[in-house]
Amino acid sequence: MRKSNCLSILAASVAVVGLSISGAAQAEKWDMPMAYSGTNFHSVTGAEFAKCVTTGTGGGIEIVTHPSGSLFKGGDIKRAIQTGQAPIGERLMSGHQNENAVFGFDSIPFLATSFDDSEKLWQAAKPTMEKLLDEQNLVMLYAVPWPPQGLYFKKEVNSVADMKGVKFRSYNNATARLAELTGMAPVQIEAAEISQAFATGVAESMVSSGATGYDRKVWESLTHFYEVDAWLPRNYVMVNKDVWNETDEAHQNVIRACASIAEYAGTWRSKEYTGFTMAGLREGGMTVGPAGDQLVGELKEIGNTMTTEWLEAAGEDGKAIVDAFNAE
Ligand code: PCA
Numbered sequence: 001m002r003k004s005n006c007l008s009i010l011a012a013s014v015a016v017v018g019l020s021i022s023g024a025a026q027a028e029k030w031d032m033p034m035a036y037s038g039t040n041f042h043s044v045t046g047a048e049f050a051k052c053v054t055t056g057t058g059g060g061i062e063i064v065t066h067p068s069g070s071l072f073k074g075g076d077i078k079r080a081i082q083t084g085q086a087p088i089g090e091r092l093m094s095g096h097q098n099e100n101a102v103f104g105f106d107s108i109p110f111l112a113t114s115f116d117d118s119e120k121l122w123q124a125a126k127p128t129m130e131k132l133l134d135e136q137n138l139v140m141l142y143a144v145p146w147p148p149q150g151l152y153f154k155k156e157v158n159s160v161a162d163m164k165g166v167k168f169r170s171y172n173n174a175t176a177r178l179a180e181l182t183g184m185a186p187v188q189i190e191a192a193e194i195s196q197a198f199a200t201g202v203a204e205s206m207v208s209s210g211a212t213g214y215d216r217k218v219w220e221s222l223t224h225f226y227e228v229d230a231w232l233p234r235n236y237v238m239v240n241k242d243v244w245n246e247t248d249e250a251h252q253n254v255i256r257a258c259a260s261i262a263e264y265a266g267t268w269r270s271k272e273y274t275g276f277t278m279a280g281l282r283e284g285g286m287t288v289g290p291a292g293d294q295l296v297g298e299l300k301e302i303g304n305t306m307t308t309e310w311l312e313a314a315g316e317d318g319k320a321i322v323d324a325f326n327a328e
Pocket residue numbers: 092146147171190191207208209210211212233
């Protein structure tokens with residue numbers, strides 16, 4: 001073969017390889033594990049975020065959501081993203097309270113009980129949470145609150161004494177501690193599995209939003225929902241930091257823009273879903289209403305104990321968040 005032919009073949013193959021490399025870079029697929037059911041408003045928001053990124057990057061990054069813990073179960077999602085098994089995903093932030101108490105800033109009973117206060121608390125906590133996640137190889141994209149947390153039972157409950165011995169489904173350290181302080185027996189179960197837990201009697205009560213009770217049709221096993229407005233925990237979406245750093249700036253900008261739309265839209269949906277799901281629980285046959293004065297008074301005392309305990313456990317970072325929130 002003549003030298004010039006050799007060169008042109010080489011050039012052609014470099015061009016082909018070059019094309020296929022840039023082709024691969026142009027069409028990345030990001031699987032996005034999510035813990036909650038596909039119809040839940042967080043998952044709906046995540047699906048729209050995914051679409052926004054896919055469209056906004058011209059298909060350069062295609063995000064595919066996997067709700068209901070189908071790709072990774074809730075408790076495994078953060079580790080999967082830290083270790084690069086999945087590039088992006090969503091998780092309940094306070095689910096990491098067992099690693100570091102600060103992650104439980106949004107599950108302190110009666111600190112922030114409305115959407116407005118939840119937003120204020122989030123603004124106070126955000127820089128600390130971004131820093132903590134950054135140290136764990138994660139980039140925080142957006143966070144959306146669940147509706148206010150209330151108590152579910154399969155009987156009428158008017159006081160903490162009525163809760164004694166009840167099997168209680170918890171979803172983080174704070175909810176397990178609430179169970180202990182009210183004389184209940186906590187068992188940690190992911191939302192995706194609670195319908196079965198209630199149906200089989202593994203659990204017979206929980207603290208959660210109307211949204212989760214509605215999504216999981218808990219009226220099939222439970223009878224009462226007491227609006228307590230104890231706190232509004234957050235889900236957040238994170239990306240693996242190495243993946244993020246390898247993403248070109250134009251795509252990062254699209255992702256950031258889609259994330260801020262998602263935070264706004266998700267919060268709006270959470271508010272809308274609050275009333276809608278209360279009505280849904282009633283339609284399912286549940287008794288829905290505010291907790292009685294005695295129960296609220298007793299829960300507030302327990303809330304004070306939990307606040308003191310959390311401040312001790314969360315140290316300087318925790319104190320700074322609560323101080324910034326109270327200073328607003
Ligand atoms: N639903 C989630 C967390 C908070 C909420 O409202 C759950 O019960 O797991």
